[in-house]
Amino acid sequence: MASITDCVSEGLKYPLNDVKKLLILGVFFTISNIILFGIFEENLHVFRVLALVKGTLSFRFSQIPPNDIYIIAALTVISFIISLIILGYQYIVIKFSIDANNNLPEFGDIANLLVNGLKYFAVSLIYNIIPTIVLIAGVELIQDVDYIMSIISFILFLICNFLLIMALANMIDSNEFKKAFDLKEITDKISKLGWVKYIGIILFTIIIYGIIMLALGIILMFISMFIAVAINQAMIIASILLIINGLFIMPYISVFFNKVYGSIYREAIKNA
Numbered sequence: 001m002a003s004i005t006d007c008v009s010e011g012l013k014y015p016l017n018d019v020k021k022l023l024i025l026g027v028f029f030t031i032s033n034i035i036l037f038g039i040f041e042e043n044l045h046v047f048r049v050l051a052l053v054k055g056t057l058s059f060r061f062s063q064i065p066p067n068d069i070y071i072i073a074a075l076t077v078i079s080f081i082i083s084l085i086i087l088g089y090q091y092i093v094i095k096f097s098i099d100a101n102n103n104l105p106e107f108g109d110i111a112n113l114l115v116n117g118l119k120y121f122a123v124s125l126i127y128n129i130i131p132t133i134v135l136i137a138g139v140e141l142i143q144d145v146d147y148i149m150s151i152i153s154f155i156l157f158l159i160c161n162f163l164l165i166m167a168l169a170n171m172i173d174s175n176e177f178k179k180a181f182d183l184k185e186i187t188d189k190i191s192k193l194g195w196v197k198y199i200g201i202i203l204f205t206i207i208i209y210g211i212i213m214l215a216l217g218i219i220l221m222f223i224s225m226f227i228a229v230a231i232n233q234a235m236i237i238a239s240i241l242l243i244i245n246g247l248f249i250m251p252y253i254s255v256f257f258n259k260v261y262g263s264i265y266r267e268a269i270k271n272a
Helices: 004-017 019-052 057-062 066-098 110-141 143-174 177-181 183-193 195-231 234-270
Strands: none
Touching: 004 019, 004 195, 004 234, 019 057, 019 066, 019 234, 066 110, 066 143, 066 234, 110 143, 110 177, 143 177, 143 183, 143 195, 143 234, 183 195, 183 234, 195 234
16 A cells, blocks of 8 residues: 555656656646736726726726727636646646556547546536535625634535545546545545545645745746846746746646646555
8 A cells, every 4th residue: 555655656756757758738737827827918908998097987987998808708718728628637636646657648539538538627616616615605794703604614625525536536537527426435545545544645635735836936036036146037937947847847847736636546446
């Protein structure tokens, strides 16, 4: 039986098994980052119009150039499609991990990636919508104790996301969407692995993630300082950091996390 550190160390090594495929995933992340940056810039322009124009709210909205709305809508759709491809890839990473396949997935079947990405997105959304509803309802209905509802919502968020890891793997292993919501089966598998070990692996993974991000943050800070001295152009510096983040950091972290998710499930079914 693999230890807590074994699951995480396996996840850390796995993304580097095929750097070429990791970089291809990085290209998708980079394109997504650039599109999101474009959406942010367009939204800023819209907010400037709303802030500068005087009159009723409907009149101010009527002054927004139609092209801005079309661009934001088009970029949002494209961004969502790319996000589904990325999630679809992560779906297969979990599947490979469950099957103890140490190869990184191919990108050949984009349609399959989109379908799997949609399932990954839907399950994640459903598991996170419960604490969100509780938070919103608490703030609206019990405004004088909204901090209590915030705490309850946060606890629900933690519980739902701890279950989400096993839920995703349970769906992917069976290739049945409904299996993501079979709470009895999900909790039984966690129990067979051991709740302490299950939570321990997740917490250890988060700690390692924090250490990695801290180290990368320091490295990126020095890179940005070096570039600032060389060219002193804020937009160029931001663009370079955005590309570095999308091309190298985000794909590695996403593959690392999903490899660990699959490893947790593999250990659970070993004990079944």
